[in-house]
Amino acid sequence: MSERRKLTLKDIAKDLGISVSTASRALKAHPDIAQETIQMVKDYAAKHNYVPNIIAVNFRKSRTKNIGLIVPELVHHFFSTVISGSIDEAKKSGYNILVSQSNDFLADEIVACKTMMASSVDGLLISISNETYDGDHILEFIDEGKPVIQFDKILEKLPVPKVIVDDFEGGYSATKHLIDQGCKRIAHIAGRKDVLNACERMKGYKKALNDHQIPFKEEYIRYCESISEEEGEQFMEEFLALPNPPDAVFCITDLVALGVIKALKNKGISIPDQIAIVGFSNWKLAEIVSPSLTSIDQHGYQMGVVAVRMLIQKLEDKNFEIPDTLELKTRLVIRDSSVKVKA
Amino acid sequence: MSERRKLTLKDIAKDLGISVSTASRALKAHPDIAQETIQMVKDYAAKHNYVPNIIAVNFRKSRTKNIGLIVPELVHHFFSTVISGSIDEAKKSGYNILVSQSNDFLADEIVACKTMMASSVDGLLISISNETYDGDHILEFIDEGKPVIQFDKILEKLPVPKVIVDDFEGGYSATKHLIDQGCKRIAHIAGRKDVLNACERMKGYKKALNDHQIPFKEEYIRYCESISEEEGEQFMEEFLALPNPPDAVFCITDLVALGVIKALKNKGISIPDQIAIVGFSNWKLAEIVSPSLTSIDQHGYQMGVVAVRMLIQKLEDKNFEIPDTLELKTRLVIRDSSVKVKA
DNA sequence: CTGTTAGCGCCTTCAC
DNA sequence: GTGAAGGCGCTAACAG
Numbered sequence: 001m002s003e004r005r006k007l008t009l010k011d012i013a014k015d016l017g018i019s020v021s022t023a024s025r026a027l028k029a030h031p032d033i034a035q036e037t038i039q040m041v042k043d044y045a046a047k048h049n050y051v052p053n054i055i056a057v058n059f060r061k062s063r064t065k066n067i068g069l070i071v072p073e074l075v076h077h078f079f080s081t082v083i084s085g086s087i088d089e090a091k092k093s094g095y096n097i098l099v100s101q102s103n104d105f106l107a108d109e110i111v112a113c114k115t116m117m118a119s120s121v122d123g124l125l126i127s128i129s130n131e132t133y134d135g136d137h138i139l140e141f142i143d144e145g146k147p148v149i150q151f152d153k154i155l156e157k158l159p160v161p162k163v164i165v166d167d168f169e170g171g172y173s174a175t176k177h178l179i180d181q182g183c184k185r186i187a188h189i190a191g192r193k194d195v196l197n198a199c200e201r202m203k204g205y206k207k208a209l210n211d212h213q214i215p216f217k218e219e220y221i222r223y224c225e226s227i228s229e230e231e232g233e234q235f236m237e238e239f240l241a242l243p244n245p246p247d248a249v250f251c252i253t254d255l256v257a258l259g260v261i262k263a264l265k266n267k268g269i270s271i272p273d274q275i276a277i278v279g280f281s282n283w284k285l286a287e288i289v290s291p292s293l294t295s296i297d298q299h300g301y302q303m304g305v306v307a308v309r310m311l312i313q314k315l316e317d318k319n320f321e322i323p324d325t326l327e328l329k330t331r332l333v334i335r336d337s338s339v340k341v342k343a
Numbered sequence: 344m345s346e347r348r349k350l351t352l353k354d355i356a357k358d359l360g361i362s363v364s365t366a367s368r369a370l371k372a373h374p375d376i377a378q379e380t381i382q383m384v385k386d387y388a389a390k391h392n393y394v395p396n397i398i399a400v401n402f403r404k405s406r407t408k409n410i411g412l413i414v415p416e417l418v419h420h421f422f423s424t425v426i427s428g429s430i431d432e433a434k435k436s437g438y439n440i441l442v443s444q445s446n447d448f449l450a451d452e453i454v455a456c457k458t459m460m461a462s463s464v465d466g467l468l469i470s471i472s473n474e475t476y477d478g479d480h481i482l483e484f485i486d487e488g489k490p491v492i493q494f495d496k497i498l499e500k501l502p503v504p505k506v507i508v509d510d511f512e513g514g515y516s517a518t519k520h521l522i523d524q525g526c527k528r529i530a531h532i533a534g535r536k537d538v539l540n541a542c543e544r545m546k547g548y549k550k551a552l553n554d555h556q557i558p559f560k561e562e563y564i565r566y567c568e569s570i571s572e573e574e575g576e577q578f579m580e581e582f583l584a585l586p587n588p589p590d591a592v593f594c595i596t597d598l599v600a601l602g603v604i605k606a607l608k609n610k611g612i613s614i615p616d617q618i619a620i621v622g623f624s625n626w627k628l629a630e631i632v633s634p635s636l637t638s639i640d641q642h643g644y645q646m647g648v649v650a651v652r653m654l655i656q657k658l659e660d661k662n663f664e665i666p667d668t669l670e671l672k673t674r675l676v677i678r679d680s681s682v683k684v685k686a
Numbered sequence: 687c688t689g690t691t692a693g694c695g696c697c698t699t700c701a702c
Numbered sequence: 703g704t705g706a707a708g709g710c711g712c713t714a715a716c717a718g
């Protein structure tokens with residue numbers, strides 16, 4: 001507990017018999033300063049282990065080098081992946097990431113925004129909650145001159161840059177993959193109709209069917225409300241009760257696919273031979289479940305990296321214009337649940 | 344982009360014809376100040392939406408209200424649960440959590456510590472990497488007068504308070520549960536002998552056997568190096584090759600248990616009837632896998648809450664003494680992989 | 687009860 | 703090339 005007072009510029013200046021401002025400038029190798037002086041000060045600083053007082057610097061520059069990051073859930077494979085990417089990228093430029101979660105409640109999201117505001121982050125990255133249909137609490141950041149970027153779950157009408165996954169392409173490639181496996185009756189367990197990501201995946205699904213002359217049939221569609229395993233199980237049972245059940249199912253999410261797999265196992269239906277399955281998000285569980293699950297990877301880490309990088313660019317250069325929308329491509333990860341052995 | 348300059352105490356003072364310090368004191372209802380003045384200032388502040396400049400306040404008080412949190416891995420069910428608890432608890436007192444990950448490398452951990460130091464967090468919570476056998480980089484915080492708390496993966500010799508799970512009790516109750524199910528030949532796939540948590544679980548296992556007059560047999564023990572699914576699979580195969588294979592396996596972690604389950608499925612051995620399984624950590628996968636996995640829950644959220652709470656207490660009151668070791672009890676979560684149907 | 691004063695550590699004109 | 707001085711916004715000791 002030495003609790004030694006930290007060395008300040010003033011100390012250096014006094015010890016070296018120069019002024020504080022000279023010391024300050026020397027440390028950043030200001031062109032006005034003589035080489036010798038610069039060396040002298042730098043040596044002294046190195047020797048005595050001088051560390052500038054960041055709090056003072058930030059105060060002086062009225063910034064914190066903190067970036068707020070609000071996600072619906074922290075304990076969630078995709079979001080923690082995004083966070084991981086954000087943190088790693090932010091660190092490179094000396095920024096910190098302050099994480100907060102909304103638990104998918106609007107009220108919590110608003111509180112999180114206020115907290116972020118109060119701890120005066122320099123900018124904000126946000127993935128909105130399921131309940132957020134209006135972004136006044138987000139616009140306040142803009143009002144304060146703090147840049148904001150939305151990612152993944154976005155509010156489309158909000159005039160704020162967005163980093164998203166190309167869900168359309170994801171839906172398309174998932175479906176096309178099933179078609180390529182020879183499936184003809186491809187069902188889709190979709191998400192809520194008012195959620196953008198879900199709609200895009202559906203559009204991709206439809207386009208793929210259309211491109212391959214497969215008719216779209218309403219009986220092969222179900223909409224999840226809570227995006228749960230139970231819904232997957234239940235809907236799969238409904239599909240099986242159809243006169244002409246599907247031979248493949250594309251699920252809005254891996255968790256739903258898990259429910260589907262359970263239902264099929266219960267009935268003793270073989271995957272992928274009788275029914276092939278594709279999920280979405282490529283969670284950890286996709287590798288773990290048996291049979292392992294073909295899924296669409298959303299590059300969460302990359303999304304975190306990209307969002308942070310753009311925000312920091314804006315922070316360091318007011319004139320930088322963040323592109324309005326950045327779409328990351330998805331990647332089809334093929335596993336056992338969808339690959340039919342060639343007959 | 345109004346970019347309006349924020350209201351400061353000076354503005355309030357000038358508008359109200361009082362001094363800055365009076366305004367400052369009035370806002371915190373200092374006893375010296377007249378009730379009327381307090382009212383007047385507070386009303387004015389409320390009306391004009393005055394928000395103190397946190398950066399200035401922190402500078403003045405030379406603190407950041409940021410707490411560093413270093414974990415081996417961010418994308419990890421247990422650690423993200425801990426983080427979630429920390430963040431929620433910290434928010435209550437107006438603290439922020441800065442998360443960093445070591446990827447289980449000592450070098451990364453040291454860098455993370457330096458970064459934390461540089462962004463001058465007020466205190467540190469750390470769960471060490473697998474490679475950390477020496478804590479000089481951690482002690483630096485103490486030297487700077489910044490309190491530190493270790494949690495979960497700890498360096499025992501470090502004279503720094505610890506919040507841990509009672510692994511001994513966890514190992515004991517997992518084993519006892521298997522004994523209660525009628526198992527007589529209980530194997531244990533353990534962790535590295537030099538990792539504290541793993542040793543404690545082993546001790547609990549041995550004690551439970553001993554308390555129930557079951558002999559400990561070295562042939563039923565295996566030690567993981569990387570704590571992976573593959574190791575679980577391989578060790579289970581080794582067990583099965585024994586002249587007298589076990590009728591139950593207690594695994595150091597759910598992931599290892601998953602490998603064990605795979606091996607058993609491959610051989611067509613029924614779980615739990617022929618061999619019962621218990622994991623440890625109660626990850627998400629424990630619910631998901633089939634059969635669902637009995638496991639030991641470590642109360643990650645609670646651990647985050649407790650660690651933060653103690654650190655903040657110390658921060659707000661220098662005289663507060665953080666207890667040297669706090670052990671959280673585990674909880675046995677019984678699922679299908681271990682419950683034998685009564686004959 | 688209130689105002690004055692003096693910084694916290696650093697950066698940045700402005701002057702020499 | 704270097705130094706002096708002012709100030710970022712807020713707090714707190716010290717006067718009145």
